[in-house]
Amino acid sequence: MDLIDQGILQSAEGLWAQLFAFIKTLFIPTRLYQLGLLLALAILAHLVARWLSPRVDDWIRSHEGLRIWQLRLMSVFRRRLRGIVFVLFAWAAAFVIAQITPFPSRRYLVELVATIATAWLVIGLVTRIIRNRFLRQLVTWLGWAYVTLLFLGFVDPVSQFLDSLAVTFGDFRISALTVLKALVVTGALFTGARLMTQGASNRIRANEDISPSMRVLAVKILQIGLYGAAFFIGLKAVGFDLTGLAVLSGAIGVGLGFGLQKVVSNLVSGVIILLDKSVKPGDVISLGDTFGWIESLGARYVSVVTRDGKEFLIPNEDLITGQVVNWSHSNDFVRLDLFFGTSYGDDPHKVRALAVEAAMKTSRVLRDKPAVCHIVGFGDSSVDYILRFWISDPTEGLTNIRGNVYLALWDAFQANGISIPFPQREVRVLDNSKPPSPHP
Structure with a gap:
């Protein structure tokens, strides 16, 4: 000393x-x-x-x-x-x-x-x-x-x-000069890695021959590889012994594996999602009460943006273990069902024909996949129907197309004298009815 x-x-x-x-x-x-x-x-x-x-x-x-x-x-x-x-x-x-x-x-x-x-x-x-x-x-x-x-x-x-100004641990010696060199060299290498990653990522994202999920996976692998190489090359350039660092990182990795199980699970789930291509940026998914578009695939979570502008960060593990509805996984065709009822006095054959015609005239409804309408039951106040039709652009929204078809049904029924009943109750007062005599 x-x-x-x-x-x-x-x-x-x-x-x-x-x-x-x-x-x-x-x-x-x-x-x-x-x-x-x-x-x-x-x-x-x-x-x-x-x-x-x-x-x-x-x-x-x-x-x-x-x-x-x-x-x-x-x-x-x-x-x-x-x-x-x-x-x-x-x-x-x-x-x-x-x-x-x-x-x-x-x-x-x-x-x-x-x-x-x-x-x-x-x-x-x-x-x-x-x-x-x-x-x-x-x-x-x-x-x-x-x-x-x-x-x-x-x-x-x-x-x-x-x-x-140095500290010595056995054969290992680290000085203030070594730390400064490490900061400068590593910073320069990280900057170079970022510039290389940006150029390569832009080319990968612009390649239409690669699927969107594989583009994201390739970019992430490239980032991890370049930044990891910059880190270790920077340490090696200033004289750090990476052998001891490898032993230490292994011990730290075991500890983190037990303490950060959820984080590791999300990271692994993110890699699985990218490899199996179950979801990709731009897909329309439903998970529980969340319905929206996948904005980006992160290392730990998936960003889903809803129609009202809210952005949900859903952990990758939930997409692997939960039930996810991907409206645009294999194709963009989506069938929508609408339920409505008409009066018992209306001809059901005419109602079915008018409903199909109204749906087929609505924009965004596919013409090559015919709409159908069936009776599904006789209710207390109405004959109940189901109207089924197809669209191919779920990314444009589902609630709005349902609303447009309902509006087309209303106009068609109003023009043809079809009534949409609502529950009614009758209260009758009997004449000469005497109230019960009180008990003595």
Whole structure:
């Protein structure tokens, strides 16, 4: 432990000595006026950026036909406007100083700050491709710190200091420098994996020769493979021993298997759903009281959107173990049944013919699959019928087509004098009826 503390102390002393020597050089008269010039340029860049910002916003709003990626690019430049103006002013000042005096020391600090500011600006623009906000900020800060130390000449002493901040477990040693390298390498690999996954996923989804469920399965396998490879390659690149990690992950996996049985069950059920193609995005399903369209197939759940805009997240296990009605599994043909009744005084033959005719005239009802109407019983107040017809677009809704056919029945019955009875009760009051005599 004393050796570790001694190494940290020596690294810190070396870093402080180099930092103190650099700070002393800033108080040279030729450096002081450069510091003042840079401060004035920063203030001027701030004022110019504030003056340009509303004009840039107006210019962006005036171009309504721009694509989304173009608007995002302009938004990024809009946020970095102050830095862009400062970089332009700093390089312009360095050029003017070079024309005035041939001595490089008179413009050294201005060029150094301009170079660092340019590197910061490039890093800030490039890291925008990282969608995860935390990871993007982490990579940006680490990139800014690295280029600053690189141009100031502090990379080696800072690396030695970070490497001295280490923890040792037997033969395994991990330092702050190793952790930073792992974060940077893994972040870069994850970004590359995301870009590759996006390109490949777009091609897979656009391939009409692959079924929708197999597209989802292929995309998920691709994502797991690329992200997993990026993770392990990142660990290996910075010197982690993956053998010990494999033993540890195996032990953790056994523990998680007992504690997360439902989660694992949903994950396995999701893979089974994708393989057996029982449901796929776009299918219309009914599960209990839920009726809607499958929006997406997730690793743990299926997203089902109903007609009223509600989105239900149904666990994959429920689709495997429960009874699911898939209205569009093998084909899109769906038969619907409507029940109605008419008066006993109406001719049932005429009622059946009118009902079939009304259904066949309704839009969305198939003409090549004839509708039928049958008597199903004699009720207390009406003769009861069932009307059956077919549609081929359940994704357009079932309640609305039922309502349209009911409305067509109403119009047809009204036009032909067919009555739809409703329950009635008669109360008769008998004449000369005497109330019962009270008991003595």
